[in-house]
Amino acid sequence: MTEAVLKYLEENRESLLGKLEEFLSIPSVSTDGAHKQDVLKAGTFVANYLKEIGFQSVEIIETGGHPLVYGEWLEAKDAPTALFYGHYDVQPADPYELWDSEPFEPTVRNGKLFARGASDDKGQVFMHLAVCEAYMKTEGRLPVNVKVCIEGEEEIGSENLVPFLKNHKDKLAADFALISDSGMVAKGQPTMLYGLKGFTGLEVTVKGPNRDLHSGLYGGAVKNPAMALSHILASLKNDQEVVTVPGFYDDVEALPAEERQLMNEAPGENYPESVGIPQTSSEQGYTVNEHIMARPTLEINGMYSGYQGEGTKTIIPSTATAKITCRLVPGQDPQTIQDKIVDYIESHVPDGVEVSVKREALSAKAYKVDPDHPLLQKAADQLSEAFGKETVFVRLGGSIPVVESIDQLFNIPVVLLGFGTPEDNLHSPNESFPLDHFHKGMEVLVNYYHDVAQVK
């Protein structure tokens, strides 16, 4: 039933690729004020494309920052409505000298399309638009209702997205959300992401003397803030990678044996080699895959105190600071976890120093959708079919804030249909996207749009 649509994509390969290259040529670097007009140009490209395809109510919505592009096609009576989210802004391309071809002059080499944004996220946004074009040009309609929301500020924190979603809850109401801004666990290995971690963070500062002191004249009178901080940090996690803050694991949802098995079967990175460590370390009682995907973590992200230059400076530092973030799993409330850590630290202040804790305001709950949900199963089936390989179901140790926001605001399943690969060099020089993922991915989308029309 989708042959004509697929044929359209097949026959228009070159022109579609050309159109994507046009999109990628716009240096829509959202973080750089000098590219403000380019960001707008990329948004306009999206809006114009939506209009060409036949979307209604297409708007370039001012936000105070870079605009959001909205469009909708709602004529699929009785079919479900998808809220499609993506972003048209890109990371900066510097250092330019490390690129083998110009970041904003898309180039095909070795079956990959090289350009900033090729994978993250212009390439993947474009796939959805091209599939919609193919449907409209061949069948004159889409199989499902689609509300498209493409922002221009993802790479700078999506500051204006959540207020927009909040203020237009009715307009944006949908049965599920669809996002293609992620990747597969390996090139050619179809992957369904069914869970993400949440996070919370804080910064601990141990304040000792009011200035750096001579370690000879004051050593023996004054508690060393760097040592006090080390004692505090060492009390948060033991050498078996178990977080020792009381109650940290209280609300963690149990991990069923079948899910653990799935996780352990998931293909992954060849860890000790890939990152150059003597051996992996994971929580006592859990495998690396289980810990990464489904167990919470507490990490020191940065730490500083006293003298950092060459050689020696014999001081007792005035202060010592550590930045800490936790990745959270379903069941854990970010605020509660932050409270528990802060309470624990504040109730174990070493004598002779003061300790202040700065709470990181940004936080997110973990996200998880039932992997057996038909919306995911249908996607998995189409991925397996197109890529000729069984789809693996994985949970990600990272967080995607927009997913948490959509989950919280709309309480709908979020389907994360990512076509990127670990070799795409996101946010790095020589970003690329494999052309076979581009073409097979559109095939998946054509069939998926068709299949989910039946899901109620």
Next chain:
Amino acid sequence: MTEAVLKYLEENRESLLGKLEEFLSIPSVSTDGAHKQDVLKAGTFVANYLKEIGFQSVEIIETGGHPLVYGEWLEAKDAPTALFYGHYDVQPADPYELWDSEPFEPTVRNGKLFARGASDDKGQVFMHLAVCEAYMKTEGRLPVNVKVCIEGEEEIGSENLVPFLKNHKDKLAADFALISDSGMVAKGQPTMLYGLKGFTGLEVTVKGPNRDLHSGLYGGAVKNPAMALSHILASLKNDQEVVTVPGFYDDVEALPAEERQLMNEAPGENYPESVGIPQTSSEQGYTVNEHIMARPTLEINGMYSGYQGEGTKTIIPSTATAKITCRLVPGQDPQTIQDKIVDYIESHVPDGVEVSVKREALSAKAYKVDPDHPLLQKAADQLSEAFGKETVFVRLGGSIPVVESIDQLFNIPVVLLGFGTPEDNLHSPNESFPLDHFHKGMEVLVNYYHDVAQVK
């Protein structure tokens, strides 16, 4: 018997102060290449003064850096020989705007002479030279033999001093060394320093992954180097300020009850307030004074890992580093202590990371002289007499490398006759030296030179 000498100093107060001001006017900043000629000029001032006084074999000795000035007067048959050490270089004076008068335009205000070097060490060097002048002008001789060695690189590490001392061991041979480059525990409180701490140092680096990693994608697989470092550091000292490295205290000389009492009676800083801490911290079983003066310490001087900027960066840092120095007491060998710490760290490397330890090459043994030694007792008596107050005997938590070098090379007592005060602002803007310490100090020196002529 010293009346004439004291009278000479009295009668020449103004001209001697004028001559000191001339010495202080030379900006002999050893660290600043732009002042190379000024440093030489100050050295020449010293050499010329020595010649005027009647010293023999006066030389300005090239060192590759700033020159050393040497001179000797050896005609006191049967009397002991003193090796007098000092330095004619000074710390930089910036920030200039924080000085109330120009650093190199000596100014008297409120009974203090303000100038860079007034206390450290030109003022105190000058006192000895003026006293020698007074003796020569009145009695035509000095009571003791004096070998004078004044260097120009103290403030930049005395790099060329030790080789010079080593290469001229016979020429410099003396019965005791005399140094006035320190201070009293309080203004007007005569103080005899009879011990200094030694030191040793090292830098520990925990190496984790070969780059900073995404804490979501890798948290659960990779040991966090900052956390591993915290565990290592926390294992070196407990919260009772006891160093927990095995054998750290093995060779520490016992502290006799009488010495502990002396230490506890010594006047000192009003600690919690003076440095702005909630309370002092000292080694379990020892008072603050005992710990500072006579118990070894282990301090973290600096620590760094990962992200130190504003806000959050959710990484697992690639490495974490801490700089550590220990202050050592008599009995402890710096090399042995360094070995013990390195061995302990290297035999407790957490799984999943590598640890490397860089040994700090510079080290020093502690120095201690018997406080009952007649060379010290005579100095104490004269100090008590001149300042009208009982002299306190203290050991210093800091180190004076030249003392350790003289001790090791010549194995002679070092008399530390310091006339500075804690209010002198050494190495800071508005360095000063109290005029009454200048005058009373010279009185002490006159009588001390006289008294030690009898010491065998």
